[in-house]
Amino acid sequence: xxxxxxxxxxxxxxxxxxxxxxxxxxxxxxxxxxxxxxxxxxxxxxxxxxxxxxxxxxxxxxxxxxxxxxxxxxxxxxxxxxxxxxxxxxxxxxxxxxxxxxxxxxxxxxxxxxxxxxxxxxxxxxxxxxxxxxxxxxxxxxxxxxxxxxxxxxxxxxxxxxxxxxxxxxxxxxxxxxxxxxxxxxxxxxxxxxxxxxxxxxxxxxxxxxxxxxxxxxxxxxxxxxxxxxxxxxxxxxxxxxxxxxxxxxxxxxxxxxxxxxxxxxxxxxxxxxxxxxxxxxxxxxxxxxxxxxxxxxxxxxxxxxxxxxxxxxxxxxxxxxxxxxxxxxxxxxxxxxxxxxxxxxxxxxxxxxxxxxxxxxxxxxxxxxxxxxxxxxxxxxxxxxxxxxxxxxxxxxxxxxxxxxxxxxxxxxxxxxxxxxxxxxxxxxxxxxxxxxxxxxxxxxxxxxxxxxxxxxxxxxxxxxxxxxxxxxxxxxxxxxxxxxxxxxxxxxxxxxxxxxxxxxxxxxxxxxxxxxxxxxxxxxxxxxxxxxxxxxxxxxxxxxxxxxxxxxxxxxxxxxxxxxxxxxxxxxx
Amino acid sequence: xxxxxxxxxxxxxxxxxxxxxxxxxxxxxxxxxxxxxxxxxxxxxxxxxxxxxxxxxxxxxxxxxxxxxxxxxxxxxxxxxxxxxxxxxxxxxxxxxxxxxxxxxxxxxxxxxxxxxxxxxxxxxxxxxxxxxxxxxxxxxxxxxxxxxxxxxxxxxxxxxxxxxxxxxxxxxxxxxxxxxxxxxxxxxxxxxxxxxxxxxxxxxxxxxxxxxxxxxxxxxxxxxxxxxxxxxxxxxxxxxxxxxxxxxxxxxxxxxxxxxxxxxxxxxxxxxxxxxxxxxxxxxxxxxxxxxxxxxxxxxxxxxxxxxxxxxxxxxxxxxxxxxxxxxxxxx
Numbered sequence: 001x002x003x004x005x006x007x008x009x010x011x012x013x014x015x016x017x018x019x020x021x022x023x024x025x026x027x028x029x030x031x032x033x034x035x036x037x038x039x040x041x042x043x044x045x046x047x048x049x050x051x052x053x054x055x056x057x058x059x060x061x062x063x064x065x066x067x068x069x070x071x072x073x074x075x076x077x078x079x080x081x082x083x084x085x086x087x088x089x090x091x092x093x094x095x096x097x098x099x100x101x102x103x104x105x106x107x108x109x110x111x112x113x114x115x116x117x118x119x120x121x122x123x124x125x126x127x128x129x130x131x132x133x134x135x136x137x138x139x140x141x142x143x144x145x146x147x148x149x150x151x152x153x154x155x156x157x158x159x160x161x162x163x164x165x166x167x168x169x170x171x172x173x174x175x176x177x178x179x180x181x182x183x184x185x186x187x188x189x190x191x192x193x194x195x196x197x198x199x200x201x202x203x204x205x206x207x208x209x210x211x212x213x214x215x216x217x218x219x220x221x222x223x224x225x226x227x228x229x230x231x232x233x234x235x236x237x238x239x240x241x242x243x244x245x246x247x248x249x250x251x252x253x254x255x256x257x258x259x260x261x262x263x264x265x266x267x268x269x270x271x272x273x274x275x276x277x278x279x280x281x282x283x284x285x286x287x288x289x290x291x292x293x294x295x296x297x298x299x300x301x302x303x304x305x306x307x308x309x310x311x312x313x314x315x316x317x318x319x320x321x322x323x324x325x326x327x328x329x330x331x332x333x334x335x336x337x338x339x340x341x342x343x344x345x346x347x348x349x350x351x352x353x354x355x356x357x358x359x360x361x362x363x364x365x366x367x368x369x370x371x372x373x374x375x376x377x378x379x380x381x382x383x384x385x386x387x388x389x390x391x392x393x394x395x396x397x398x399x400x401x402x403x404x405x406x407x408x409x410x411x412x413x414x415x416x417x418x419x420x421x422x423x424x425x426x427x428x429x430x431x432x433x434x435x436x437x438x439x440x441x442x443x444x445x446x447x448x449x450x451x452x453x454x455x456x457x458x459x460x461x462x463x464x465x466x467x468x469x470x471x472x473x474x475x476x477x478x479x480x481x482x483x484x485x486x487x488x489x490x491x492x493x494x495x496x497x498x499x500x501x502x503x504x505x506x507x508x509x510x511x512x513x514x515x516x517x518x519x520x521x522x523x524x525x526x527x528x529x530x531x532x533x534x535x536x537x538x539x540x541x542x543x544x545x546x547x548x549x550x551x552x553x554x555x556x557x558x559x560x561x562x563x564x565x566x567x568x569x570x571x572x573x574x575x
Numbered sequence: 576x577x578x579x580x581x582x583x584x585x586x587x588x589x590x591x592x593x594x595x596x597x598x599x600x601x602x603x604x605x606x607x608x609x610x611x612x613x614x615x616x617x618x619x620x621x622x623x624x625x626x627x628x629x630x631x632x633x634x635x636x637x638x639x640x641x642x643x644x645x646x647x648x649x650x651x652x653x654x655x656x657x658x659x660x661x662x663x664x665x666x667x668x669x670x671x672x673x674x675x676x677x678x679x680x681x682x683x684x685x686x687x688x689x690x691x692x693x694x695x696x697x698x699x700x701x702x703x704x705x706x707x708x709x710x711x712x713x714x715x716x717x718x719x720x721x722x723x724x725x726x727x728x729x730x731x732x733x734x735x736x737x738x739x740x741x742x743x744x745x746x747x748x749x750x751x752x753x754x755x756x757x758x759x760x761x762x763x764x765x766x767x768x769x770x771x772x773x774x775x776x777x778x779x780x781x782x783x784x785x786x787x788x789x790x791x792x793x794x795x796x797x798x799x800x801x802x803x804x805x806x807x808x809x810x811x812x813x814x815x816x817x818x819x820x821x822x823x824x825x826x827x828x829x830x831x832x833x834x835x836x837x838x839x840x841x842x843x844x845x846x847x848x849x850x851x852x853x854x855x856x857x858x859x860x861x862x863x864x865x866x867x868x869x870x871x872x873x874x875x876x877x878x879x880x881x882x883x884x885x886x887x888x889x890x891x892x893x894x895x896x897x898x899x900x901x902x903x904x905x906x907x908x
Contacts, residue, residue: 293864294658294676294864295658295660295864295865295866295867295868295869296658296867297651297657297658298651298652298653298657298658298660298868299867300653300657301651301653301654301655301656301657301658302651302652302653302654305653305654305655308655308657310655342635344635345632345634345635348634348635348648348659349634349676351657351658351659352650352651352656352657352658352659353656354655354656354657355657355658417845422850423632423676423677426632426677426850426851427632427634427677429850429851430631430632430851433631434631440763441849441850441851442762443845549657
């Protein structure tokens, strides 16, 4: 399974936003009631028209919705493309489950979870006027393989014929995997084995439906026609991008793809983050893609509180401990670091308790299966966890280091050079030094560091990184990061950075995934058990889960934050 | 009977007298001495006065100011509770200039950073002068093919912008360290910036030295030594080198100033002094993210760099004036 890591504001894709109600659960009590949604949300006073002015530091590269894995492009193109299914365009816990988009309904699985039958809505049109037909749907899924979509293998390999497509993309037919009937507008997917997350994956951005005539290669700076309320009318990666209304769009399901408010969305590339903040404060832009710089949080919070949106993301930062290299081939050494790390300090590095929360388990809050559980904090143990992290337990940590007989060993922390990672790496270094290790930090550019830490040939002992999911599921964290199958020796694409493999925990994961097909509730309990079992083995040190702070201009109204798409740009009203 | 006139003072003594008479140079020297001494006493300051560890993250810590315990990272006063800012200048011994984004005492780090910055600048300047003297004397004295090769090599190095050259070398060495046969230099060793900075400035010092040697080679005393059959190494060592020394002494402070700026730039770009060690460049980098809330973190090391570079330049000018015999003669006549 392939994923990409959290890249503070740059390579971040498909950030899974949890409803504000959910995020408020772990916020400071004093901060929660002050979340400013009410201040900027005026659904009763809709205003259509105008130009929404957006700013981003850099362009996100290709506009091809089946190729791009950049969150900026996903956010901008969410109102351009649709899939058969979609994650709801509204806030709240109910938004965790997929709903019908281009399909009429969400189907029940047949054949023991191996078959899904969809009916395409009638009278749908692409933004170039073509009618959407079932062949476009089948062609879009074939195209996923032909263009080498980054999720083609990880997400869609269970479709019959997908293996052949992965081996020979140019001649991909998905024969036997997708059947279409134009007369009844039916599309039928046949899977090689049941996949509990198949419907989620059909709602994922890469499963966008594009015309069958779309070239079978990355379209680069040209966005293929879509079915959403907007279309891309100009794009220059050096300067900007313009989205205008799709003249053929008729709203068919408000919750799946609502009609947009602004007539035009104009994106400008090239401002730095400090400049973006100032421009929004001055009313020159309405929204910025990047995270707010930490040194501007105080100013924004005091002078522009009414223009701020805060929402939790399903992403966290963690330190992966290589269980096959000293000193972390010792369970006690791994547990010692988990006890010793000051997660409160990590929270401070991310802007304080209002915008981040300490994390000491491998499932972040908001994920199905999440049960608060902290085994490594003062007064807790894997056998007797507490619901929340309290404080570091240096005494216990030092005892474990003594017992592990690893004190004095050299440890190199490999961390990204950028932003908050550097401060977190220094905190880790200080903690390791206080435990008696000789620790150094090796900083690499993030784009180099992520593949580097995955490759076992580089013998990385401790890697600082982050992880987020494309959609809310426990498996995208636990199975992807810690299953035996996720460890690929000598490969740059081995998300199991800890090189952890425990057959018993693997079996628990398989059971939890299978149970999801028949009993989602039991599956969630099973995933919670996997989370606890993993933390008992401590293959990583979970550090902090963050919330995103977004600044909107004074003239912007109706900010809607959804589970999967963050702020819905098409729903922003400008006056 | 008339008293015998005292022998005239030697050229070095004369130069020293000239330098001592130069008030600006003396003030510059005093500033340099003060800063150097302060930086040398950094461990004493951190341990006994500030009572802090300037290399350990301390964001979750607190300090005693008077009778009050104060958090080092303080919540911003805003209704959304967004962000925390490091404590500002306290006016107390602890955290005199406030804290950086990792909760470390800026004043203590400033002194420790100064030790590294000054050490690197001084060592790089000395090493550069040694290399430049060797290259300049060899090119100027031996001439011919030696001169052609060395001069073209200098031209090539000179053609590459000095910072670009330094950055390229630093990126290669900082990630992997340096392995030269049995010698291994760790990536975080100060030797790496010292050697890199010394190398990139060699052409700047070697050229004037070569020019001076070319002139000396034609001097009568060198010709006489040659006619007498004095070996060339003796001529270089005892006739050329002493006459080049004044040029080296004048170039010294100027090269040190350039080296300090180069070191700060490399460290600011994270390819000079490596964390947790500090230099003035790394402290400015730490302060970059705090420029809106705690500008002192970036301003303090910036001021220190300005002061030292200014002092070195003024001292360099003073030395040039003091050692330039012809100029002194012109002034006295």
